[in-house]
Amino acid sequence: MSILSEVLSNVKKRDPYEPEFHQAVEEVFESLEPVAKMHPEWVEAGVFQRIVEPERQIFFRVPWIDDNGKVQVNRGMRVQFNSAIGPYKGGLRFHPSVYPGIIKFLGFEQIFKNSLTGLPMGGGKGGSDFDPKGKSDREVMRFCQSFMLELSRHIGADTDVPAGDIGVGKREIGYMFGMYKKIKNEFTGVLTGKGLNYGGSLVRTQATGYGVCYFMEEALNNIKNKSFNDSIVVVSGSGNVAIYAAEKASQLGGKVVAMSDSKGYIYDSQGINLETMKKIKEVGRKRINEYLKYHPEAVYTEGSSNIWSVKCDIALPCATQNELDENAAKTLIENGCFAVGEGANMPCTPEAVHLFIKKNLVFAPGKASNAGGVATSGLEMSQNSMRYSWTFEEVDSKLKEIMKDIFKNTHETAKKYGFENNLVAGANIAGFVKVASAMYDQGIAY
Ligand SMILES: NC(=O)C1=CN([C@@H]2O[C@H](COP(=O)(O)OP(=O)(O)OC[C@H]3O[C@@H](n4cnc5c(N)ncnc54)[C@H](OP(=O)(O)O)[C@@H]3O)[C@@H](O)[C@H]2O)C=CC1
Ligand SMILES: O=C(O)CCC(=O)C(=O)O
Numbered sequence: 375m376s377i378l379s380e381v382l383s384n385v386k387k388r389d390p391y392e393p394e395f396h397q398a399v400e401e402v403f404e405s406l407e408p409v410a411k412m413h414p415e416w417v418e419a420g421v422f423q424r425i426v427e428p429e430r431q432i433f434f435r436v437p438w439i440d441d442n443g444k445v446q447v448n449r450g451m452r453v454q455f456n457s458a459i460g461p462y463k464g465g466l467r468f469h470p471s472v473y474p475g476i477i478k479f480l481g482f483e484q485i486f487k488n489s490l491t492g493l494p495m496g497g498g499k500g501g502s503d504f505d506p507k508g509k510s511d512r513e514v515m516r517f518c519q520s521f522m523l524e525l526s527r528h529i530g531a532d533t534d535v536p537a538g539d540i541g542v543g544k545r546e547i548g549y550m551f552g553m554y555k556k557i558k559n560e561f562t563g564v565l566t567g568k569g570l571n572y573g574g575s576l577v578r579t580q581a582t583g584y585g586v587c588y589f590m591e592e593a594l595n596n597i598k599n600k601s602f603n604d605s606i607v608v609v610s611g612s613g614n615v616a617i618y619a620a621e622k623a624s625q626l627g628g629k630v631v632a633m634s635d636s637k638g639y640i641y642d643s644q645g646i647n648l649e650t651m652k653k654i655k656e657v658g659r660k661r662i663n664e665y666l667k668y669h670p671e672a673v674y675t676e677g678s679s680n681i682w683s684v685k686c687d688i689a690l691p692c693a694t695q696n697e698l699d700e701n702a703a704k705t706l707i708e709n710g711c712f713a714v715g716e717g718a719n720m721p722c723t724p725e726a727v728h729l730f731i732k733k734n735l736v737f738a739p740g741k742a743s744n745a746g747g748v749a750t751s752g753l754e755m756s757q758n759s760m761r762y763s764w765t766f767e768e769v770d771s772k773l774k775e776i777m778k779d780i781f782k783n784t785h786e787t788a789k790k791y792g793f794e795n796n797l798v799a800g801a802n803i804a805g806f807v808k809v810a811s812a813m814y815d816q817g818i819a820y
Contacts, residue, residue, distance in 0.1 A: 465536065632686075
């Protein structure tokens with residue numbers, strides 16, 4: 375049995391009820407056989423065993439009082455996965471589906487993603503099974519304050535710097551930052567994704583979605599001699615990542631014809647009107663079928679996974695994990711889709727990914743293509759430390775350079791290890807090598 379199979383089998387034995395975490399480890403380990411062969415010293419130092427075990431996991435009670443005066447209790451968690459190359463960094467997810475297996479898979483992905491950005495950030499992730507949907511602003515505020523009351527003991531600008539993810543946006547970050555400041559009596563860059571009026575960075579709102587398109591444009595140019603220009607694009611989700619991926623895809627000359635939420639999807643042959651979408655989702659926090667009130671010529675279909683039956687050239691899954699399976703992948707390919715860029719974390723199942731690679735689509739894996747969000751969070755941390763702010767153009771051009779560099783690194787690494795044009799292997803190997811070498815240099819007790 376190879377060391378990688380042995381470690382994977384132990385991961386499954388140790389935490390048998392965490393399928394998403396197993397999937398994330400398996401997907402990275404699939405690419406690492408040549409690395410293990412090239413670095414017997416890493417095998418001997420137990421780097422592979424150590425990298426799958428979080429440095430620390432924190433679980434805590436989050437009691438809060440709803441608008442009816444009733445006490446509610448949620449579960450909070452933070453997984454501090456790996457700090458070999460910098461303070462733990464990664465988002466917080468508030469969604470009823472959150473449990474340790476989800477947070478661990480996200481934290482594991484974050485280690486390699488953050489490494490790919492070239493910035494000094496370790497990997498972490500956290501969240502709660504709290505559902506902000508349908509709650510009043512006051513309820514969300516009370517929950518966030520209670521959450522931070524405990525989390526504040528474990529984070530800090532040089533220790534662990536959380537940010538947003540599903541269900542956590544500017545509103546939630548604001549409430550949590552306010553509470554942290556009150557508890558610690560200090561104004562530091564302990565969270566990113568902050569409002570622009572209190573230390574946030576320009577472009578952070580747009581960064582993940584824009585970054586997906588910068589990465590994809592580079593991949594299309596280099597691998598297929600194509601671009602977004604004149605392409606038909608389908609984007610799943612209508613949250614932060616989806617809206618700004620759709621915006622940049624349109625700016626680059628693509629036409630986005632469909633977007634979704636967890637209930638269904640909208641098809642608009644004229645191209646989705648993003649101002650309407652922002653009004654519905656960012657301002658109103660409403661369901662996507664509201665779009666028909668403003669654009670009656672569009673079509674709404676129940677069932678979010680059906681979105682992949684819409685004919686397109688480029689598909690950008692930007693909603694959630696495992697939202698695009700093998701059948702959806704077959705349909706996309708039959709309809710002529712030539713590129714898939716993951717805006718969400720692990721949105722394509724392993725079977726779908728294998729098919730895309732086998733059929734030579736340009737496939738951009740999330741840990742590379744959605745790294746623009748955390749990279750810009752890294753730039754927010756730098757600006758906070760300097761007590762300074764860069765302009766929109768400055769941050770945007772740094773983001774673009776970072777995404778181009780991530781593409782170059784993943785593309786060249788894939789080639790070097792015998793996986794030409796396989797960006798999954800390139801991203802896994804390039805992300806891993808930097809962290810593994812730092813872990814090795816810092817000794818086994820680390
Ligand atoms: N925000 C960021 O900077 C980054 C986010 N990501 C990843 O991108 C993805 C989206 O995050 P973000 O845009 O921030 O989150 P948001 O909460 O802003 O939006 C999430 C979107 O996905 C939809 N969605 C959520 N769960 C499901 C589900 N189970 N089935 C179908 N649709 C679903 C939501 O629909 P509904 O409103 O109906 O629930 C909503 O449209 C996540 O995978 C996240 O981890 C990755 C890198 C950075
Ligand atoms: O900006 C960040 O720190 C985290 C973003 C994130 O959660 C992600 O990359 O999945």
